[in-house]
């Protein structure tokens with residue numbers, strides 16, 4: 392299967408991202424509701440209060456079809472966090488390894504992440520990709536990725552964040 396990343400630009404891509412996001416709700420570390428078309432539109436057009444400093448969104452195509460998305464967010468406290476999802480019909484083909492490598496290459500610093508303790512596949516894939524476990528609580532594993540940007544983890548920022 393091909394996997395061609397491109398930054399989200401068109402309304403169709405924004406919508407495809409929403410559909411895949413909604414297909415992945417069961418894997419989220421927080422209980423989230425499906426996003427409506429109107430909410431997605433408002434978010435994309437910056438009509439909602441700004442929750443992050445900046446973000447980068449990508450869709451991934453196999454030929455013409457969008458099969459996955461990723462979203463990197465730069466938070467006001469300096470953290471960078473990723474999220475990605477694969478369309479149900481495109482799972483089981485090993486795409487996530489390539490998506491993880493792609494979003495890591497697009498991040499300009501270390502990353503913070505979360506994964507469900509019950510999600511064996513993502514735990515394995517994240518560990519393989521260099522994510523480190525910081526702590527585990529209430530079914531959620533909190534992670535850190537150096538992303539080859541610094542020699543040592545930024546422990547101060549990590550502990551400040553997780554002690555909130």
Ligand SMILES: CC(C)(COP(=O)(O)OP(=O)(O)OC[C@H]1O[C@@H](n2cnc3c(N)ncnc32)[C@H](O)[C@@H]1OP(=O)(O)O)[C@@H](O)C(=O)NCCC(=O)NCCS
Nearest residue numbers: 415418474475476477482483484485486487488511512515
């Ligand atoms: C979970 C998800 C990321 C897996 O992606 P995928 O690339 O389709 O995964 P695959 O089924 O091809 O499996 C990839 C690897 O995980 C392993 N794996 C799959 N299910 C597993 C399980 N239950 N336990 C352990 N390993 C598992 C596979 O054996 C495979 O390893 P291998 O290549 O060494 O044999 C994908 O299904 C998805 O998008 N889920 C919804 C959204 C999500 O969870 N996003 C991540 C959190 S932000």
